[in-house]
Amino acid sequence: MTDSTTTTVRAALSGLSVEEKASLTSGESFWRTKAVGDIPSVMLTDGPHGLRKQREGGDHLGIGDSVPATCFPPAVALGSSWDVELAERVGAALGVESSIEDVAVLLGPGINIKRSPLCGRNFEYLSEDPIVSGVLGTALVRGIQSQGVGASLKHFAANNQEGDRMRSSSDVDERPLRELYLRGFQRVVEDAQPHTVMCSYNRINGVFASENPWLLTDVLRTEWGFEGLVVSDWGAVNDRVAALRAGLDLEMPGSGGQTDAQVAAAVADGTLDEAVLNASAQRNADLAVRWAATPRAEGPLDxxxxxxxxxxxxxxxxxxxxxxxxxxxxxxxxxxxxxxxxxxxxxxxxxxxxxxxxxxxxxxxxxxxxxxxxxxxxxxxxxxxxxxxxxxxxxxxxxxxxxxxxxxxxxxxxxxxxxxxxxxxxxxxxxxxxxxxxxxxxxxxxxxxxxxxxxxxxxxxxxxxxxxxxxxxxxxxxxxxxxxxxxxxxxxxxxxxxxxxxxxxxxIPRRLEDTPAFLNFGGEEGHVRYGEGLFVGYRWYDARRMDVAYPFGHGLSYTTFGYGDAAATTTFGDVEVRVTVTNTGDRDGHEIVQVYTSLPGSTVQRAPRELKGFASVALAAGESREVTILVRRADLAYWDVRAQRWVVEGGDYMVEVGASSRDLRTTATVAVTGDEVRLPLTRESSLAEVMAHPVAGPMVQAALAGMAQMMEGASAIMPEGVSMDKMMGSFPIGRIGMMAGGQVTPEMIDGLIAAANAPQQ
Incomplete structure (x- = not known):
């Protein structure tokens, strides 16, 4: 937003009543927002692979009578190009066509994960992998918004089936939710700042996406820094006041003023803070005023x-x-x-x-x-x-x-x-x-x-x-x-x-029965259990060493490509991977170079390998080129449920480079420094966790040394090779006294925990 636009918005909002501000936060019609005072109405309309704008006088959906527009390849196809520059050019063309037709927001791209091949809307989504979805989604948003038109990143979030989509709850554990289903959205929001994000119909762990303050405010705005407007999918609002309170800014389509009146009444009786309404009204005004000040692309369309x-x-x-x-x-x-x-x-x-x-x-x-x-x-x-x-x-x-x-x-x-x-x-x-x-x-x-x-x-x-x-x-x-x-x-x-x-x-699996979500897809009684956890797509097939028809990343060419030895180094925390690729055939072509990482001996559950970077490289016949692919440190992180934050685990990472997830041509190893995770100790902390603690560990070691005779006696009666350390590693420290023959008192344990949790100087 420019300073002049900000000034215009503030002036336009300053004299509005609560009722008028409430009306700004819902649509006037199926496709347009309301004009209120000096704030104009704008049009939002369907994408994502072309402009679907309803003709004047057509049906309210516009499906049967939309204006002619270029139908670009849907996401199922465009994703298979793996080409960031191409995706951005397609996005820019979409922006041009939207601008010519005076459309302020194009509803797309869709970047939901392809959890199951049964999802009826998979043709609108890019990949089963969040890095592919996030990188290509970012390119599409940048392209669309390069023309001044807003993108609407959708469907936020965990919207991975069409059946019962208006009500069902996607019940997902924290790690897969963060690492798979939200990670692509995070990439696009942080890298491209789409003008809008569209919330999905479904519930997430029992809470409607449209009424989910954790999703729409805590994660989207506070953690990721989203600055734009959150719009509902069409008809996704269940409770307008609860949605506004959670962080939903615009209900679409309009309700004829019914829900506006509910919002105004909630402000009047104190159940909705007027500051919340003011913030959403301002975001809607920002979008409208910015579009009014944006030059339109000149028609007619080429x-x-x-x-x-x-x-x-x-x-x-x-x-x-x-x-x-x-x-x-x-x-x-x-x-x-x-x-x-x-x-x-x-x-x-x-x-x-x-x-x-x-x-x-x-x-x-x-x-x-x-x-x-x-x-x-x-x-x-x-x-x-x-x-x-x-x-x-x-x-x-x-x-x-x-x-x-x-x-x-x-x-x-x-x-x-x-x-x-x-x-x-x-x-x-x-x-x-x-x-x-x-x-x-x-x-x-x-x-x-x-x-x-x-x-x-x-x-x-x-x-x-x-x-x-x-x-x-x-x-x-x-x-x-x-x-x-x-x-x-x-x-x-x-x-x-x-x-x-x-x-x-x-x-491409051999059988439906082989797919990760086979026993969980669709759900029952309004709940869909994401029981496959982290193992979606190729992660599942690789972890189970399962044969597939064609693996993730596979695709042939009329030429051939050779790979030299890969090298990997850390650069400002990121990992830089370099490999020389040669077109060894007699035709010019593109090779999609893919980088996968793994951490042998990881302390947390992981897939055997995960895609972390890629590049589309054009090579003439016989040409060689060194390709550099940057793996972001953030993409190496897993979501630590205990610490409630992203954590990079330290260690020697294996970096595999190749032509598909199962055609890996060269391998390198790179040492990555881990993030320190210091969790508060409690009586439920295991002995192994206490021993690993930088403060409590040495104290316990000293105490155990004083109990050496007892420990030696216990070890003496164990079969050869049985480890007392492993046997006791999962024992809660709060119950260790029963094993110490009175030598460890509850007071001693509480003192140890207090010392460990005390602020460090």
Whole structure:
């Protein structure tokens, strides 16, 4: 905020009544805030991968009649680019389109963790890992806000399923809540200061997110330093006064003044401090006045340029899962050659599924399909629909479509099957029931492969799917939901005009039963127990040494990359990792260099390895480059439940660098100095904890030396190798007297505790 804007806001608020200030903190309509006095109304509208602005006179949701806008790749795809610079450029384009349409706040990005592949809204989220979500989320926010438009970071927090989302309680222990589900939000807030944060519908450990002062005030504002406005998800407010008191600044949509009256009455009867209302009113006024003073981007929109960016982003987001040679052939099946005869099969090639269903549905400025683009790139292309996405399809029609596809594929040099999830199987508002492709599509793939082993499968899906055909086909392309230019981008990758460089930001499991939240997802009686704790995504599979279809971070290229020896050093507390990467193939390409850390012998529970940094590196064929990746000291910290703060445990950290979580090419070790954690001792403190205490430890050692004869006698009757220290290590110090034969009195124990807890000089 500039000084002049601050002055304007203060002047505008100074003469307002309590009722007028209350009205500032709720919407006028579905998409707009109220204009009060000199404070203007502003529009907030849906994203996150495009502008979904309702046309004048359209339905109140605007889903059926929004203005045309560029549909960029949804987060499920863009996350797989792992490219910070690309994400920021997409964000800036979103900001430009919002500014042209006089939209003050674009509702996005969404950075919730992909706890389970069953979440119906996973297509709007970036990753199963908080570092990926936080870094790419920061880039998107910076891009959007570079145009003066506010971002709305969502959905805060622990919103990891759609089923019963308006009421259910996400019951999460402190460490996973902090280390997984809040960590990405913390990164974005601290690095990018989004203008708004959107609170989610759900409860967190029994308390609605909209009424949670610990979440909205203690953590978000006090700990992380958030300076902006907290807005509700649409319809997330349960109790307006409680929400305002907790730190919620803006209820959306408006209630026709009903909840404004509740707020004014609460101030009048003293149940709501007027200072709380004043603070929220000021934040709303700040947002509105800042937007009024912000120059708008000049229109009209450069549709071609933004479509070109959408095509670039889509191509960079495609993940090449597999690329082998067909049986009896030499060389990989991809890229395709224009002189090949190509059979294109599958309804999605002709009518692409390019975005998820629900509030984020964008009306695109144009729409590319893969079939048209493939025909433009190759001369001999035939097409068969192969399957129908309609709900009620007869078995006869299913068989006819499959037989037609088999006939089409049998005589072609290569068959490309476009398969995926129909829109009805994944949507906002409800969750998936399984991770399987429809049975008719699986049968189609089997039949096509039997007729033509030279088959490529291209997937269109917003969440991962099981791949029972993986061993049978030579190539699999994970094309996600790619936005409006996805068809041409897919053709670019298939023919090698763009070298694929996307990598998975979520693990593809072999079975739903293998997934971390399998026994806990969905919950019952309004509670969802996050029983997998810290072990979400690749952390779970690695800890259990479990086979997966394709691991986190995996993605192939038409070229190859070699890694030199990694080196790791500490720099001002952070860890600097350096490694030379070489493009050892004959094509230019991007490599996603990933850095994972672990601490052998850690005193707290940890995953075998955790991603802590990454970089997207462009390398020409034959080029080598030293890549430097900074691992922040804060990202090495775990949440100490006892101390109620972040703690970096000291020790020799293993740093693993590679091409995926299971393709680790080089390892280094770096010594990291730990944070001192001195907890108050109590009678419940264990003997081991007392012995480790810098004050109490030496005192106890001296006392034990005086009891040496007794200790030696006890040790003498123990079997060889049994450790008395380990046996007694967990014994509470308050009960040690019973083992000391009267030599240790309660007064002595209390004196020891008092000495240990006394302020140190």
């Amino acid at each position: 549709v071609d340029a933004h479509h070109g960016l959408a095509r670039e982003a889509a191509a960079r987001s495609i993940v090449l899962l597999k690329n082998d040679a067909p049986e009896g052939a030499a060389g990989s099946i991809l890229p395709l050659r224009p002189d090949q005869s190509i059979a294109v099969i599958g309804a999605f090639a002709e009518k692409p599924r390019y975005q998820g269903a629900g509030s984020s549905m964008i009306r695109p400025t144009r729409l590319d399909d893969a079939l048209t683009s493939i025909r433009a790139a190759a001369g001999d292309v035939v097409f068969a629909r192969g399957f129908s996405v309609a709900i009620d399809v007869s078995s006869e029609e299913t068989a006819r479509l499959r037989d037609e596809a088999v006939s089409t594929a049998s005589s072609a040099d290569v068959a490309v099957v476009f398969a995926g999830l129909p829109a009805r199987l994944e949507s906002e508002g409800y969750d998936r029931e399984d991770i399987d492709l429809p049975a008719d599509q699986l049968a189609l793939i089997d039949a096509v492969v039997a007729a033509n082993p030279r088959t490529v499968v291209v997937l269109s899906n917003g969440g991962v799917v099981a791949l029972p055909f993986a061993d049978a086909v030579p190539a699999i392309v994970e094309a996600w939901l790619l936005g409006q230019a996805g068809g041409s981008a897919t053709s670019d990758v298939l023919f090698g005009a763009v070298n694929p460089s996307g990598k998975l930001t979520e693990t």
